Amino acid sequence: xxxxxxxxxxxxxxxxxxxxxxxxxxxxxxxxxxxxxxxxxxxxxxxxxxxxxxxxxxxxxxxxxxxxxxxxxxxxxxxxxxxxxxxxxxxxxxxxxxxxxxxxxxxxxxxxxxxxxxxxxxxxxxxxxxxxxxxxxxxxxxxxxxxxxxxxxxxxxxxxx
Amino acid sequence: xxxxxxxxxxxxxxxxxxxxxxxxxxxxxxxxxxxxxxxxxxxxxxxxxxxxxxxxxxxxxxxxxxxxxxxxxxxxxxxxxxxxxxxxxxxxxxxxxxxxxxxxxxxxxxxxxxxxxxxxxxxxxxxxxxxxxxxxxxxxxxxxxxxxxxxxxxxxxxxxxxxxxxxxxxxxxxxxxxxxxxxxxxxxxxxxxxxxxxxxxxxxxxxxxxxxxxxxxxxxxxxxxxxxxxxxxxxxxxxxxxxxxxxxxxxxxxxxxxxxxxxxxxxxxxxxxxxxxxxxxxxxxxxxxxxxxxxxxxxxxxxxxxxxxxxxxxxxxxxxxxxxxxxxxxxxxxxxxxxxxxxxxxxxxxxxxxxxxxxxxxxxxxxxxxxxxxxxxxxxxxxxxxxxxxxxxxxxxxxxxxxxxxxxxxxxxxxxxxxxxxxxxxxxxxxxxxxxxxxxxxxxxxxxxxxxxxxxxxxxxxxxxxxxxxxxxxxxxxxxxxxxxxxxxxxxxxxxxxxxxxxxxxxxxxxxxxxxxxxxxxxxxxxxxxxxxxxxxxxxxxxxxxxxxxxxxxxxxxxxxxxxxxxxxxxxxxxxxxxxxxxxxxxxxxxxxxxxxxxxxxxxxxxxxxxxxxxxxxxxxxxxxxxxxxxxxxxxxxxxxxxxxxxxxxxxxxxxxxxxxxxxxxxxxxxxxxxxxxxxxxxxxxxxxxxxxxxxxxxxxxxxxxxxxxxxxxxxxxxxxxxxxxxxxxxxxxxxxxxxxxxxxxxxxxxxxxxxxxxxxxxxxxxxxxxxxxxxxxxxxxxxxxxxx
Ligand code: FES
Ligand code: FES
Numbered sequence: 001x002x003x004x005x006x007x008x009x010x011x012x013x014x015x016x017x018x019x020x021x022x023x024x025x026x027x028x029x030x031x032x033x034x035x036x037x038x039x040x041x042x043x044x045x046x047x048x049x050x051x052x053x054x055x056x057x058x059x060x061x062x063x064x065x066x067x068x069x070x071x072x073x074x075x076x077x078x079x080x081x082x083x084x085x086x087x088x089x090x091x092x093x094x095x096x097x098x099x100x101x102x103x104x105x106x107x108x109x110x111x112x113x114x115x116x117x118x119x120x121x122x123x124x125x126x127x128x129x130x131x132x133x134x135x136x137x138x139x140x141x142x143x144x145x146x147x148x149x150x151x152x153x154x155x156x157x158x159x160x161x
Numbered sequence: 162x163x164x165x166x167x168x169x170x171x172x173x174x175x176x177x178x179x180x181x182x183x184x185x186x187x188x189x190x191x192x193x194x195x196x197x198x199x200x201x202x203x204x205x206x207x208x209x210x211x212x213x214x215x216x217x218x219x220x221x222x223x224x225x226x227x228x229x230x231x232x233x234x235x236x237x238x239x240x241x242x243x244x245x246x247x248x249x250x251x252x253x254x255x256x257x258x259x260x261x262x263x264x265x266x267x268x269x270x271x272x273x274x275x276x277x278x279x280x281x282x283x284x285x286x287x288x289x290x291x292x293x294x295x296x297x298x299x300x301x302x303x304x305x306x307x308x309x310x311x312x313x314x315x316x317x318x319x320x321x322x323x324x325x326x327x328x329x330x331x332x333x334x335x336x337x338x339x340x341x342x343x344x345x346x347x348x349x350x351x352x353x354x355x356x357x358x359x360x361x362x363x364x365x366x367x368x369x370x371x372x373x374x375x376x377x378x379x380x381x382x383x384x385x386x387x388x389x390x391x392x393x394x395x396x397x398x399x400x401x402x403x404x405x406x407x408x409x410x411x412x413x414x415x416x417x418x419x420x421x422x423x424x425x426x427x428x429x430x431x432x433x434x435x436x437x438x439x440x441x442x443x444x445x446x447x448x449x450x451x452x453x454x455x456x457x458x459x460x461x462x463x464x465x466x467x468x469x470x471x472x473x474x475x476x477x478x479x480x481x482x483x484x485x486x487x488x489x490x491x492x493x494x495x496x497x498x499x500x501x502x503x504x505x506x507x508x509x510x511x512x513x514x515x516x517x518x519x520x521x522x523x524x525x526x527x528x529x530x531x532x533x534x535x536x537x538x539x540x541x542x543x544x545x546x547x548x549x550x551x552x553x554x555x556x557x558x559x560x561x562x563x564x565x566x567x568x569x570x571x572x573x574x575x576x577x578x579x580x581x582x583x584x585x586x587x588x589x590x591x592x593x594x595x596x597x598x599x600x601x602x603x604x605x606x607x608x609x610x611x612x613x614x615x616x617x618x619x620x621x622x623x624x625x626x627x628x629x630x631x632x633x634x635x636x637x638x639x640x641x642x643x644x645x646x647x648x649x650x651x652x653x654x655x656x657x658x659x660x661x662x663x664x665x666x667x668x669x670x671x672x673x674x675x676x677x678x679x680x681x682x683x684x685x686x687x688x689x690x691x692x693x694x695x696x697x698x699x700x701x702x703x704x705x706x707x708x709x710x711x712x713x714x715x716x717x718x719x720x721x722x723x724x725x726x727x728x729x730x731x732x733x734x735x736x737x738x739x740x741x742x743x744x745x746x747x748x749x750x751x752x753x754x755x756x757x758x759x760x761x762x763x764x765x766x767x768x769x770x771x772x773x774x775x776x777x778x779x780x781x782x783x784x785x786x787x788x789x790x791x792x793x794x795x796x797x798x799x800x801x802x803x804x805x806x807x808x809x810x811x812x813x814x815x816x817x818x819x820x821x822x823x824x825x826x827x828x829x830x831x832x833x834x835x836x837x838x839x840x841x842x843x844x845x846x847x848x849x850x851x852x853x854x855x856x857x858x859x860x861x862x863x864x865x866x867x868x869x870x871x872x873x874x875x876x877x878x879x880x881x882x883x884x885x886x887x888x889x890x891x892x893x894x895x896x897x898x899x900x901x902x903x904x905x906x907x908x909x910x911x912x913x914x915x916x917x918x919x920x921x922x923x924x925x926x927x928x929x930x931x932x933x934x935x936x937x938x939x940x941x942x943x944x945x946x947x948x949x950x
Pocket of ligand 2: 099
């Protein structure tokens with residue numbers, strides 16, 4: 001079987017994969033990093049979002065073999081150096097932006113990517129950016145609040161209209 | 162009061178692991194030597210299996226065994242938990258629900274065989290080598306067709322496709338008919354409550370493990386109720402006694418009802434682990450979930466409301482067909498009956514009412530409880546007919562409701578539907594809604610929308626549910642085959658830390674935080690000293706799990722009760738140490754004090770004394786500090802709310818935009834306001850999603866057309882605005898120790914009629930004579946309704 005090498009959360013990793021092995025399978029089964037989730041089989045839900053060379057990617061839609069040499073960041077790599085929650089993660093806890101936690105890794109990774117592109121997004125921009133991430137628990141309300149807060153804006157501005 | 166006591170907005174502690182990627186969901190678990198199963202499922206909705214040859218598949222690389230129905234010859238079918246009695250006194254029809262198809266298939270996705278192999282890919286490849294021939298039979302998908310004479314029959318072991326024919330309360334029937342005879346006005350509405358797929362974001366998964374030397378099984382599964390699975394799957398289906406089976410439901414990624422039931426795949430992996438001598442793992446794909454998870458709703462109803470000249474309700478009656486799919490799952494027959502009828506009268510003083518429901522088998526995926534379970538169907542039909550009646554009689558929507566509400570001073574209120582609402586104040590929640598939604602300013606907002614070429618509507622929904630399942634004696638009399646108490650063990654450790662073992666299960670509800678608040682509050686200690694343990698039948702006392710908004714009202718009450726027992730014993734220990742009478746001991750801030758003195762011992766001393774009992778009243782008190790309580794509620798709880806939805810409709814396209822959504826709820830005492838608001842948001846979103854987007858479609862042959870997230874629309878962040886939610890109108894539950902009512906299902910019950918009523922309001926205001934329109938209100942449906950009338 002072919003071998004693939006990449007850096008995941010700053011750590012050099014390698015492993016044997018089949019041509020059909022998805023990035024998410026390589027992370028979960030090959031590396032035992034189960035923070036990244038699989039919620040669907042049609043690239044709809046976004047539970048699997050990771051960053052590949054700084055860009056958000058649905059890891060159920062990328063072949064591991066294509067990513068030789070890539071720099072991957074997963075939810076496990078989002079904490080601060082001292083192990084405390086990173087800025088986006090902390091905002092999700094502060095604003096109750098998660099319930100069952102299953103969509104959460106993908107939501108946090110998408111939200112972090114948004115803030116990297118657009119440091120002070122509007123509520124509408126947040127909602128539009130998160131179109132690829134389904135959450136069945138929160139109704140998105142507190143996720144949007146969390147992202148506003150993580151961007152340093154007042155989360156109380158979220159309201160009807 | 163400790164800072165994280167009852168009512169405090171404590172941040173959720175479970176979030177730390179979920180946010181770090183350290184959650185432990187079933188699919189995250191891998192056992193040494195585990196094998197994988199792939200299921201061969203039926204691709205036709207109805208047919209006879211004429212050939213099933215597994216020899217070639219069994220010979221494929223990596224295959225350990227191909228398992229079929231013959232391997233389950235010793236097992237029973239999967240059971241249903243409630244026996245509904247027909248109007249003629251006979252019991253419901255209960256056809257066998259086999260684990261793997263026995264000679265016949267009855268719905269798309271029904272499992273026929275499971276291939277167990279070293280890898281998932283090998284199992285999947287081998288499943289394609291199974292030689293399967295099915296002689297296709299005519300399928301019935303439509304309920305009326307299924308009940309017609311000569312319809313293709315699903316089950317040979319019962320008479321027809323009718324499961325039950327149930328009336329509630331049947332004694333009311335003559336009075337209801339008489340009220341209609343003398344009514345000033347009768348409003349009639351026919352509607353469909355669309356079938357939904359719960360789609361918890363974590364697909365179901367299960368791992369079976371068999372320990373041969375101990376003759377002991379373990380099942381890891383995505384369940385809302387591990388003890389229930391151990392009981393019904395173990396003893397009733399697989400014939401494994403409870404003490405030989407451990408069921409673990411670790412972190413579970415949402416349930417919404419769909420993870421209550423004992424599923425075929427759980428039975429399979431448990432038994433297969435023994436057959437192959439290896440752990441066996443299964444994880445559903447999302448597409449597999451669409452054809453194997455129990456689906457929800459799917460009622461076709463005619464409702465009629467009789468009114469006098471002042472718009473006072475005199476009676477209502479319904480005729481409903483409830484689609485059960487091909488087989489009965491655990492709550493399949495209770496959902497459209499006893500979870501539907503008792504609160505179907507809503508917050509109104511309607512003197513008499515009758516609901517008539519026929520449960521129907523069709524060649525579709527089984528239907529069972531989905532967030533709200535029977536109560537959303539009830540509130541939807543009632544709130545829509547009330548809306549229509551108000552329009553027909555020219556009465557304001559808020560006014561017709563207010564006129565008919567049970568008055569605050571009338572509680573406890575005996576309804577005509579056999580239950581007693583213990584407390585409530587429906588006028589207060591409606592007033593709160595009008596205030597928060599700026600109803601007075603609606604006309605101005607409508608004018609602004611019209612200036613932009615949009616139609617604007619405001620929709621009301623005022624609802625009550627019966628939840629907090631459930632008083633055992635009452636439900637036993639109604640056909641339940643189980644009790645619905647809940648259990649808790651409060652285990653105090655020698656140095657003062659506490660483990661609370663609960664029979665409920667958290668799959669998003671935040672129990673690990675909220676339940677700790679209850680114990681911390683009662684003892685006056687830091688919530689950090691309290692850990693919540695759930696989801697493992699070997700650790701927790703027998704309990705019934707989480708659904709029906711029961712965790713706080715029933716499970717929380719069990720915890721409160723067990724904590725009271727701890728306090729009673731701790732007081733005795735304190736009294737001994739302080740040489741006082743235990744009747745004089747008071748507990749506050751983690752200190753046990755002799756009333757009126759400064760003589761006190763702290764919590765740590767009490768705990769240490771209990772476990773190092775050198776100075777201890779050994780003659781009258783056992784050492785140790787651990788108590789268990791079972792709490793059986795005296796009544797249901799009756800959360801209620803007033804919801805308002807404002808929409809804009811684009812008259813050119815029929816597209817609906819939700820502009821505002823306001824919810825004013827009465828959940829009784831609120832344990833954690835942040836968690837409660839989260840439950841409101843999530844329920845409302847699911848309700849809006851059902852009303853506007855979600856639809857489960859089968860074609861005439863029983864093929865599922867909406868079989869993936871590509872075809873089945875779920876609400877996304879951009880589809881809704883922020884919600885305004887309120888739970889400040891509090892009437893205490895009168896019969897549980899915490900005064901709580903339950904909030905998990907509220908939004909899914911209250912939201913759909915508010916959305917649809919808003920769209921009807923917008924269209925009427927635009928001059929379109931829409932009377933009937935069914936969910937989901939997609940642009941094409943709205944546009945068609947505008948141009949048909
Ligand atoms: S798993 Fe659903 S988008 Fe990747
Ligand atoms: S928190 Fe459960 S799916 Fe988002």
